Amino acid sequence: MDQVNLKKLAKELNLAVSTVSRALRDSHEISPQTKERVRELAEKLGFQPNPHASSLRQNKSKTIAVIIPEIENNFFSQVINGIESVSPTKGYHVLIYLTHEDYNKERDMLQLLRNGRVDGVMVSVSNTTTSFEHIDAWRQAGLPLVLFDRTCDELDVPNIMTNDAEMAFKATEHLLKRGCKRVAFLGMGGNLSISNRRKAGYLAALEKYKIATPPQVIELTAKDYINRETLHQVFSQQPPDGVFAAIEKFAVNTYEVCKELKLHIPKEVKVVSFSNLQAAALFDPALSTIIQPAYDIGREAANILFKLIEKKILMPFEKKMVLPSQLIERASTAELIR
Amino acid sequence: MDQVNLKKLAKELNLAVSTVSRALRDSHEISPQTKERVRELAEKLGFQPNPHASSLRQNKSKTIAVIIPEIENNFFSQVINGIESVSPTKGYHVLIYLTHEDYNKERDMLQLLRNGRVDGVMVSVSNTTTSFEHIDAWRQAGLPLVLFDRTCDELDVPNIMTNDAEMAFKATEHLLKRGCKRVAFLGMGGNLSISNRRKAGYLAALEKYKIATPPQVIELTAKDYINRETLHQVFSQQPPDGVFAAIEKFAVNTYEVCKELKLHIPKEVKVVSFSNLQAAALFDPALSTIIQPAYDIGREAANILFKLIEKKILMPFEKKMVLPSQLIERASTAELIR
DNA sequence: AAATTTTTCGAAATCGTTTGCAAAGAATTA
DNA sequence: TAATTCTTTGCAAACGATTTCGAAAAATTT
16 A cells, blocks of 8 residues: 555544544644644645545536537637636546537437536537437436537527627628629538527528528538538539538538639639638638637636536526627638729 | 435345445346346436446546647647547546646646546647656556657657658658758757657758758747747748748748748748648648648557556557658649749 | 255445544633 | 633544455255
């Protein structure tokens, strides 16, 4: 036994284990002198309390889980960064779980975490998620949970998101004002709240500007080669003159296909996309983007989760928090020079 | 108490706690019939063993830690993805810690994790790390640890990395063969193993091709605006005609500054960089990159860590594993058309 | 039928920390 | 001085799962 624990300290100091424990937790019922003695030896022996014993006894793990669809995506990386800006200050540890856009995995993970391993979870649901029972089960069990970005409006659970519909409207409007007549929307299938919000914004803009040509909603997938094939097929018949991509990846696919088909951006096709890629400005041409406040979303979501964990009462605005995105106009939606 | 535990199951079944425990762990000393009875009720009541109690008793946490400098970087995201491709299959959970390139944080984290919270750690050291005592302390304590990418050759700890020196040599050689006379190297300060290896490869290439002009090593930082300032200053005097960036971020900075100074890439300056950004092909001009096998590095590092945890003996090649990178030549290093 | 082995299960200790309660001594009050 | 509080400490029981040890019961062998 080279591991130092309370018992060892207690024996060394001729004290009871309980006294040592209390001394280290700075309890008022321990005299300053003994506290000092205990602290000194603990320091000297490099004592570190066993987290499993503490967790077991106190029934709290000082750990939270982050469940996201993927991580090779600037948005989610930045969210994690935001979360990590809070968690250490609260003494919390962060577990990461990837669903790879698989509802079954998501459900199973959430189920598996209901054993006290974590004190709360932050979820951005996968795009194959149709039922929210697994989320609701957490809510019903009274366990702390927040949804971010890919949320679910119906549930009485804190949502932290951005103004998707509004920005989708603005992006579409931007394309229309730049002279586009046939604007296509690239979304991911499923009935993800986020997809719906973005599609709704797109449709609203078309309606407001009384666009005659019917909306063109193209549903893409997680696989690049499938997307390229789909786009290739659509674009080689009658290409749209404006593309609004709901995800960065789809904008990249659009660029690739336009290059293949020798469609000039922005002369023949203008492109705007939700994206948090800093390097979007270096694209050929520079990509107009809607930047989401990913870091802030992560930070605020974490703050709210910790409030839930600490059983503090949430302010009304914290139940459904909307952090605004920003539209950056770049060359990919530049006006034609006549 | 709505929480189901062994005691509850035992009482319900008129069995001893130990029997229930053994039945659920499929012990040979429990009859098939009772096993079935126990399993059925456990299933029905949704029993999930308390991980803290198990961890405490068994002295293992089924958790590993990943300590990385940052996460808003495609490379590290891909590494995590690789790790996550292994850990669930082993029943392990993954904690993420960010050092933000701060040696003190790194040291403290490693110290803090020496309390049984995790069964092993994977570290990519920060660039402010000069001493490796904190790493060595783990090794000496016999705790499982692997280093990846940003490693330390001196220590007797498994290293999983890529062929940095070789690829740096190739990248520099590539620039020289494309006609560059004054190739600059953009590295990050500190004496990180990875920086040294890349710098060494750069210098070796200059030497082999007997370049008369002295090497130009420019040390950049984590802050974009500082880097832009530095590069602006250097480039506005006598710009190099070739730039080899050790990190993606520095290539982006180079692009930005070249745009400011109206230096044409690749006519006046050719650029090649270590980068795992898929979108590098869409840059203006498309960026020549050295792609690191990030996913594989994560996967292999995790595999080796689990071998250590399971006290399996490592094969010699697993102690220092080198996974090859790939040089993709694109427009940013295209030959001039005369 | 007796002796032995094998199968099946229970009691209790254990992991390390926290905490309710009791007890002793010191300090204060009546 | 006696009765009371307050301060400081120790004892022991949790928390929930695992595991050692041992004891019945059943199956097998002699």
